[in-house]
Amino acid sequence: MTEKNRRNPSQPRAQATVEAIEQATFQILEAEGLAKLTTNRIAERAGVSIGTLYQYFADRDAILAALGQQQAEKIRQKITDILLDAPHSDSVRVIVQTVMQGLEGSPETNSILSDALIRKQGQAVLTRHHLAFLDSISGRAEYDFALGRESAFILTHVVTCLLRAANAQPGLALSREALEDELVLLMHSYLIALDARAKKQASGGA
Amino acid sequence: MTEKNRRNPSQPRAQATVEAIEQATFQILEAEGLAKLTTNRIAERAGVSIGTLYQYFADRDAILAALGQQQAEKIRQKITDILLDAPHSDSVRVIVQTVMQGLEGSPETNSILSDALIRKQGQAVLTRHHLAFLDSISGRAEYDFALGRESAFILTHVVTCLLRAANAQPGLALSREALEDELVLLMHSYLIALDARAKKQASGGA
Amino acid sequence: MTEKNRRNPSQPRAQATVEAIEQATFQILEAEGLAKLTTNRIAERAGVSIGTLYQYFADRDAILAALGQQQAEKIRQKITDILLDAPHSDSVRVIVQTVMQGLEGSPETNSILSDALIRKQGQAVLTRHHLAFLDSISGRAEYDFALGRESAFILTHVVTCLLRAANAQPGLALSREALEDELVLLMHSYLIALDARAKKQASGGA
Amino acid sequence: MTEKNRRNPSQPRAQATVEAIEQATFQILEAEGLAKLTTNRIAERAGVSIGTLYQYFADRDAILAALGQQQAEKIRQKITDILLDAPHSDSVRVIVQTVMQGLEGSPETNSILSDALIRKQGQAVLTRHHLAFLDSISGRAEYDFALGRESAFILTHVVTCLLRAANAQPGLALSREALEDELVLLMHSYLIALDARAKKQASGGA
């Protein structure tokens, strides 16, 4: 591994420092955007020296990736929690709602964070993300059929993709509620179509 | 606005210069990515001096935006052409195919170009893009009903969004053909669902 | 080649800039030593911006190497000139004198410059230096015998090496004149010993 | 002076710590060079904290100087031992051999260490070195005459200087044995020349 050893904080003081850096990064990102997100600014806002920052993060992107990681983890957790709590709820709507609400911070911030995560960790992360998502849907009685890779990809990405696009254009003034309904409709109808095709192929193949 | 009047190239020589700059930009973007796309490099590759470059483009982003503009225009034109030539074809598939084939350059290049276009010209561009897209679909017998803004947004963005996402992850090795079929299925099923809802509301409202 | 293209100055203004940078480097080196020789300081002293500096030199070492090159060239030229002008003079003394006088700048400066030159261009440079030196000595009637590689190395390096060492210790207060005499004596006696050994071997081998 | 009192390690544990630091420094120097020799790295490799390191050494250079000291001491001791054991051996050859073999570590490491020693302790060290060296030669029957300062300087530095230079250019592939012979010849012929001159002056002066 050519990765440099960056201290991983054991002492509580260090832990606090790391959190301060992450928070500062998030705030600057929200308030001023990626262009103004410099490591010096982050350190200043976090109330630590620039040297301290570099003791915990190899470079600027590492901070973003860490935040992206945390964000992804939160959403995954939320979906799981809800489905465990209310196993009979409409899982598609649950997922859509969670993704829509779950992303703290502006959409721009979010896309920056996930981009950073992908850049650092490669596609492996997304594949895990992907699979966790599918787990939430499949295994449920309603949609019990084999998914092609492409279908699975679409199911796990439509919502996030469209939300990102919608958020990128605040001028369109799309309604959150209406968008939610449309996304649920989109996914439902696609799932039904997949189901229909699966059955047809099954009977046709017999 | 600090925008300066940049020469509007009417003379053929000037036109050639502008094209050289645009081509150089595109090539560098493809070959080396945004990080290595410096204005000096562009000028060098285009065979003009950096000063000349700045006589035709206000700044680096202006070049990207111009390329983005051209790219969007091309796709729009292609769709229109095909639908005029073969008015009875499956317009959804035509659109999907066009978008899939139409984007010359790597997906990264494309997202950079459209980002630049949006940044420069704001949402106005996208709305025009948007409307052109919708024009291709509506007015056709099959899907003749009023679209909510959110539905319209989804229809005009799903394909592009998902393609971009798919392209960003070459590791998944998704099949182009299968993806095309799935996207067509996705849009068809959504349009049918919209149609069904519209009819239901119409009869329910009566 | 992975070397970045650095402009090589064609316009007179550029030429002046390059010279200013080289002079500034030399002066700082003399006055404050390598530790304080930063690129910013050089640029400042040269009266150019740091960006300009980096348009002509890839990095700090490139400046030092350039200076080292020039210095080596000067000495080589001087020795050649003197021997051409006065072919019957004591070539050993000429060389010793030239090396002693020829190095402008403090000995520290000089060793820094030659080190930089070697680092950049590898041993090839030194070998050329080496050969040029030997040319000055051999071919002369007095010392006409084959030199082993090790003997040649010693002949071409003693003077420089010892001068560098002497200069590094100003506290010893060695006299320049006495040192010159001693170095000439050292080289003469070594050459005579080499000659004697060569003759002995020749007769022994017969 | 800003020098702080650093602990003088009398306890065995402290002694072990100091040695660990010195060894770590030597190893890093050999393996990765001066550029990668950071105090943090040294402490890590020595298995002590950076704070502990600074309890025994005032700064980074102090570690290098200590190593340089030890290295110089070892060589001096070796020469003395050999000459005491075999008082009739060719002392010039003994010295040359000892210096050639005695330098553990790469030539680069060695020049770094002696440089550090000189920087820290000034010329006093070298003068002692110098004198110790001369003691080995003079007082011996063969070369019993007064040395001028410059001659003494040359005698005590030629070997080290030339070896350092030779080592700095591994590309020349000089033979160790041949080099030894040449160095012995060089010193012998110089000593003979000095002797001859001394006698001539003595008789001329009478």
Added chain:
DNA sequence: GATGAATGAGAGTTCATTCAT
């Protein structure tokens, strides 16, 4: 119109050193 030398703010990053625990 074209040129390209010059600009310089500011980015990311390092590392010897300190000092509270």
Added chain:
DNA sequence: CATGAATGAACTCTCATTCAT
């Protein structure tokens, strides 16, 4: 005595942009 988190001055180097020629 040992620790290691924190420091921050200082560094090298980039690149969009200007403007005298």
